[in-house]
Amino acid sequence: MAVCTIYTTQSLKSTCSISTPTKTHLGFHQKQVVFYSTGKRTSKRGSSSSCGPCVITCSAGDSQTVVIGLAADSGCGKSTFMRRLTSVFGGAAEPPKGGNPDSNTLISDMTTVICLDDYHSLDRTGRKEKGVTALDPKANNFDLMYEQVKALKSGVAVDKPIYNHVTGLLDPPELIKPPKILVIEGLHPMFDERVRDLLDFSIYLDISNEVKFAWKIQRDMAERGHSLESIKASIEARKPDFDAFIDPQKQYADAVIEVLPTQLIPGDNEGRVLRVRLIMKEGVKHFSPVYLFDEGSTISWIPCGRKLTCSYPGIKFHYGPDTYFGNEVSILEMDGQFDRLDELIYVESHLSNISAKFYGEVTQQMLKHADFPGSNNGTGLFQTIVGLKIRDLYEQITASKTAAPLEATKA
Ligand SMILES: Nc1ncnc2c1ncn2[C@@H]1O[C@H](COP(=O)(O)OP(=O)(O)OP(=O)(O)O)[C@@H](O)[C@H]1O
Numbered sequence: 001m002a003v004c005t006i007y008t009t010q011s012l013k014s015t016c017s018i019s020t021p022t023k024t025h026l027g028f029h030q031k032q033v034v035f036y037s038t039g040k041r042t043s044k045r046g047s048s049s050s051c052g053p054c055v056i057t058c059s060a061g062d063s064q065t066v067v068i069g070l071a072a073d074s075g076c077g078k079s080t081f082m083r084r085l086t087s088v089f090g091g092a093a094e095p096p097k098g099g100n101p102d103s104n105t106l107i108s109d110m111t112t113v114i115c116l117d118d119y120h121s122l123d124r125t126g127r128k129e130k131g132v133t134a135l136d137p138k139a140n141n142f143d144l145m146y147e148q149v150k151a152l153k154s155g156v157a158v159d160k161p162i163y164n165h166v167t168g169l170l171d172p173p174e175l176i177k178p179p180k181i182l183v184i185e186g187l188h189p190m191f192d193e194r195v196r197d198l199l200d201f202s203i204y205l206d207i208s209n210e211v212k213f214a215w216k217i218q219r220d221m222a223e224r225g226h227s228l229e230s231i232k233a234s235i236e237a238r239k240p241d242f243d244a245f246i247d248p249q250k251q252y253a254d255a256v257i258e259v260l261p262t263q264l265i266p267g268d269n270e271g272r273v274l275r276v277r278l279i280m281k282e283g284v285k286h287f288s289p290v291y292l293f294d295e296g297s298t299i300s301w302i303p304c305g306r307k308l309t310c311s312y313p314g315i316k317f318h319y320g321p322d323t324y325f326g327n328e329v330s331i332l333e334m335d336g337q338f339d340r341l342d343e344l345i346y347v348e349s350h351l352s353n354i355s356a357k358f359y360g361e362v363t364q365q366m367l368k369h370a371d372f373p374g375s376n377n378g379t380g381l382f383q384t385i386v387g388l389k390i391r392d393l394y395e396q397i398t399a400s401k402t403a404a405p406l407e408a409t410k411a
């Protein structure tokens with residue numbers, strides 16, 4: 001009986017098959033597989049054989065999950081970004097059918113978005129008793145987060161806990177099946193190195209303190225009836241842990257959307273007009289940064305005039321190479337806001353590498369969600385573009401995994 005040993009650097013998923021001239025085997029998970037040509041598998045290394053060349057073929061199947069991480073503090077626009085992203089893939093994103101009405105999960109045909117608050121290990125009372133915030137790693141279960149993201153990525157369904165934001169309690173778990181694209185959004189997607197290594201692409205929403213404050217007031221005062229003092233106190237109370245545990249994650253992000261007060265109105269910190277910077281890391285696999293006019297040049301552009309209507313204080317773009325936490329990046333910046341969203345096509349036609357499937361796709365997406373916060377400024381524009389880049393990344397990863405069979409060596 002012949003014994004084959006196959007060595008591969010690739011993680012073999014259940015959609016991989018291994019063939020020898022005599023047999024095809026499906027569904028191995030090890031990096032090194034030893035099997036008998038009769039089909040019986042053993043974990044022991046076997047010796048060489050007369051099996052002939054072994055070939056491993058991995059096809060794109062349901063278990064091929066691309067994992068995206070989105071990090072930001074609470075109230076910084078993650079849900080809005082997610083709505084823009086899932087819209088790029090089409091289909092409505094909804095909570096799991098027939099499940100917990102307070103589930104934080106959103107599922108569409110292509111994507112599943114899970115909220116990392118579900119990995120809080122301490123409920124609201126527990127945090128209060130221990131005197132820790134939800135931002136503190138001590139209040140979160142990173143081992144479970146890692147195990148479950150890893151399982152989903154390799155095509156295995158998990159029973160994920162639910163943190164109930166209404167009651168502040170940990171509810172019974174919900175079943176999450178491996179999607180085509182898994183987005184893990186929340187406070188800590190890039191905090192734990194093991195989880196970070198599972199990400200195919202990562203984004204950090206970096207909202208400056210002034211703007212965060214303005215948005216919080218807008219939402220928590222107008223919509224939730226909180227007082228100005230209580231909003232200030234809650235931001236202050238979170239700040240040390242935010243600085244210690246959340247903010248440092250931006251150094252690992254492949255793309256950062258930085259939101260700052262405008263520089264077009266001296267001294268302005270109202271948070272109404274925004275200066276938004278899309279910081280894109282160079283050399284990330286399956287991701288090529290967007291550019292304005294000419295790749296690698298440094299360009300300032302005021303598009304206001306005959307083709308773009310601008311009221312005070314106008315719009316200014318800037319593009320160029322830079323460094324960010326020691327990494328080479330390209331930065332595209334927009335300060336100001338659009339008066340007429342349909343005229344955005346003029347700006348879009350000067351941007352390259354946006355991964356649109358047709359001319360005007362960015363403008364179409366922006367018009368479709370004109371009522372979302374940030375649709376008239378760089379937050380909406382850059383979130384939409386990052387959505388298209390993620391679609392492109394997904395398609396590239398899928399295509400590369402479907403491609404050529406991997407020749408494996410035979411012992
Ligand atoms: N681009 C934007 N421009 C202006 N306001 C915004 C923008 N994005 C978000 N906001 C404001 O911030 C609020 C929170 O946004 P969103 O719900 O998307 O954030 P979140 O990070 O998901 O919040 P949470 O984690 O608390 O659920 C919105 O109601 C809106 O007031």
Ligand SMILES: O=C(CO)[C@H](O)[C@H](O)COP(=O)(O)O
Nearest residue numbers: 074117124134164165168187
């Ligand atoms: O930072 C947060 C992430 O969204 C929340 O504050 C955290 O999940 C704690 O939740 P709660 O407000 O229910 O105590």
